[in-house]
Amino acid sequence: MRVMAWAGRIGRIDPLLVDAASAAGLTAITLLWSAADHSGPWRRPDAVAVLLTCLINLPIALRRRAPVAVLGGCSAAAVCHHLLGYQPTVNNVAVLLAVYTVAVHRPLRTALAAAAAGTAVWWTASAAAAGGLVVLNGVQSLALVGVAAAFGSGVRRLAERNRRLAELTERLRHEQEDRARRAVTEERIRLAGELHDIVAHHMSVISVQAGLARYVFTADPGTARAALDTVAATSHEALEEMRRLLAVLRLDGEPGRDGVYDPTPGLSQLDRLVERVRAAGLTVDVRVTGGVRPLTPGVELCVYRVVQEGLTNVLKHAFPARVRVRLHYGGEQLRVAVADDGAPARATGGSGEHGGTGGSREHGGTGGPGRGGHGLIAMRERVRLYRGTVAAGPRPQGGFEVAVALPLPPAAAGPSSGERGDE
Structure with a gap:
């Protein structure tokens, strides 16, 4: 458990801090190694060697941000270091790390180019080594650089696979929800x-x-x-x-979430519906006549849906057109009519329900579908629930009309009467 806890803490450390610490540690170790190693006919470390060592190792701190640039800088400084005759066995680890980083963060083509650059650096060091070890050092350098590039490419493919797996898992979670x-x-x-x-x-x-x-x-x-x-x-x-x-x-959850607890649409929301349709480009004239009286929520919802379906049909089949919406409160019936002045009908269908004329309407030149779709079927079912009648069909003078009659209870004493209209 303690090992897992320490691993979790290490995983939360900023990678840039890790790279900075690695660069500083690698630079210090390389400088101490080159200063302590007196073997071989190499030039003794001086200020130029120290500068080149810093240029090779310190850029490792930025290897995740600019892997290709870091590899180029490290390789150029390492080649200069080896060609000037300094100890060739030092300052090569940073190049391997840079090759690995490019293979992790860049596509395969870039990783191969990085491996070629790293191999050139190591071969330069091999050429500067003792004569009998040139071939052995060259083969060894090729193997080391190849392992670093292959390992980095494997890590990149594993990261991409994990990313795709995470996306698929998230998609599966949404589908399950x-x-x-x-x-x-x-x-x-x-x-x-x-x-x-x-x-x-x-x-x-x-x-x-x-x-x-x-x-x-x-x-x-x-x-x-x-x-x-x-x-x-x-x-x-x-x-x-x-x-x-x-x-x-x-x-x-709280009431109102997902609209489930929202008020049931009724005639109080009719003005908002009409304004929304007007904003879409239709000219709508609404008039309410007769003795207006309170209705049950079910009847209000039915009237609202009738007007909504009628306006939707005009938007779908007769846009643009002028629409008249009429609500008349009679003594025993509430009559609702939605009529438009769209293109004249070219064909009519059979008779409508309850003595009304039904059928579909095609607009001139469009050849599109008529009005007799699922909306009118649902409207008839809804009106039938309240013992009403529906008549839907083309008008003789052109256009289409949906007319609904709903029975009303006897008016209470002193009903509010009058006429309301808006343009």
């Missing part, structure tokens, strides 16, 4: 369907039993009491099941 999120989303959709079934079933039972209790409240108190007991038990069971499902559906 995406799959987990999709799985959670699918499970929440399934639970939402289950929640719908719970609410629909239990509320139907409660509604029937409550109606029975009211009907026989005076004539048969016992039956009324039993019906109310059923209402209480059913509502308690429904609350328990809903509490269990909502606990599963609840997201971790």
